[in-house]
Amino acid sequence: MAVVKEFTKGFWDVLPPFRLVLGLCPVLAVTTSAENGAGMGLATTFVLVCSNVLVSLLRKIIPSKVRIAAYIVIIASFVVMVELLMQAYSYPLYQALGIFIPLIVVNCIILGRAEAFAGKNGVAASAADGLGIGLGFTISLFVLGGIREIIGNGTFLGLHVLGTGYEPFTFMVRAPGAFVSLGVMLALINWISARLEARKRRNAS
Amino acid sequence: MSFGDYMLFIVGAILVNNILLAKFLGNCPFLGVSRRMDTATGMSMAVIFVMTMAGMITWLVQYYVLEPLSIEYLQTIAFILVIAALVQLVEIVMQKSLPALYRALGIFLPLITTNCAVLGVAIINIKEEYNFLDTVIFSFASAVGYSLALILFAGIRERFVLARIPKVFDGTAIGLVTAGFLALAFSGFAGLVGGH
């Protein structure tokens, strides 16, 4: 049961980047479309799961003084792997995500999970933690990318969903729109969780 | 490039293609340390220093180590290790020889390793095939642009204390929306080097 809990917490309790306000750069930069968002999310998930598993396996071997250096090497290796695989098998996506693929290495979520979770817990729990948080991150990016794509470009996954007469509100796919839409979505999540919290308290009393 | 081209290049890097607001690099510390003016200023100074140094060193690593050995695919891993080592080194040297500066900037240095703006600028230098001089100028100008955005933002954010912000927007959410308007203001500079 514990493993299931480690997996599901990533979808709400610590849902990145909203609950866990980390790794914002790729969130802002690549969510110009749902597809890019999902691609970035999955690449991050792959690195997160692999590094979590490896860090957890090696947690008793790595001396604590050099653990951060060791984590960085492990994470960077998986990032390079993703870079190579994506170039070979999904080149257009690689081009769309550009510099943000190598920058997965400094995504604070990954180092954060290695330090806060995988370095202290078993392999199964760490894998579940990585997968849950990674998928939560992917869904967030997909939704945010979808919203920005629909409003800013009138399309969803490349399909015209608002009809050809729709005048795209390009603000949304530009840089300022990235900040504003993420901020508004964060406020929305705050609002929902405040409501849930209030209901829970009412039920308890 | 002529002198005029360099001026445009610098203005472009600071204002138009602002690394933080237009290229989205280094946002975690941007939201993290911008609550107060003094921490924002400290972070800015540390970023200017480390980013310029890191830009130069990674450039040398790329062209004098990775390329001769034909292992350019290890760029990411090599750069992050160089930056992490550099930050450590700067910390040690500064602690020993410039204790006053260390007291002011010390706590920001470890945060810089995971500041993606530093690694981002290092990668852009190589991607755009800048020569060594361009690299120095671009790294420095980008860092200045980062600092400008960070300090301006901290100035705005300090005023939040006096404002009545809706509860759900409190904290990071209003910060992001504000950053959006700052980005909007910066995008107005695009005309400065437009058509170039």
Add this chain to the structure above:
Amino acid sequence: MKDILKMVVVLTLICAVSGLTLAAVYDVTKGPIEYARLKNVKEPAVKAVLSGYDNDPIKDRVQIPIGTDKKGKPVNLVVFPAKKGGKTFAVAFEGAGSGYGGNIGVMVGFNLADNNISGISIVGHSETPGLGARITETQFTDSFKGKSLAKELTTDDINALSGATLSSKGSVAAVNQARGLLEKYRDKIVQGG
């Protein structure tokens, strides 16, 4: 002392394993990466200048060594052959010439049997928008079609752009450079395909 030794050993081991694994991954993905890159970057230009083939010119590409660069690294000419029924009837590759704003890269297609140009496509340039940049428009590129390879082209042979002499000249120079390469390496280019 023992601690330091352990630290060094562990870090070295991690780095070594990571280096070896990445070298292996790089080796496996090297071919597919080159193919994917050419497929996305070059294929549109190749399609624009060649037609009527039933093979994959990107997959069947031929590399011909044509010298070394400043640092002494070998430079290869990448030739994309167009085949029908397994026989090469046309090839495409790039030439470069200097225009007004910098180098102009042109993908040139050659009909081998008719000894003429099957088409050209501008693949990279930094000419002035609205002026020299019109070299990418079809009314300019189409004027190269069917030109004989018997002699070097001049701007008189084509539909040169008024007000953009240097850009037109640069494009012609790029086509002529490709023509020169075809002359020089004809045997290898045809044989290789």
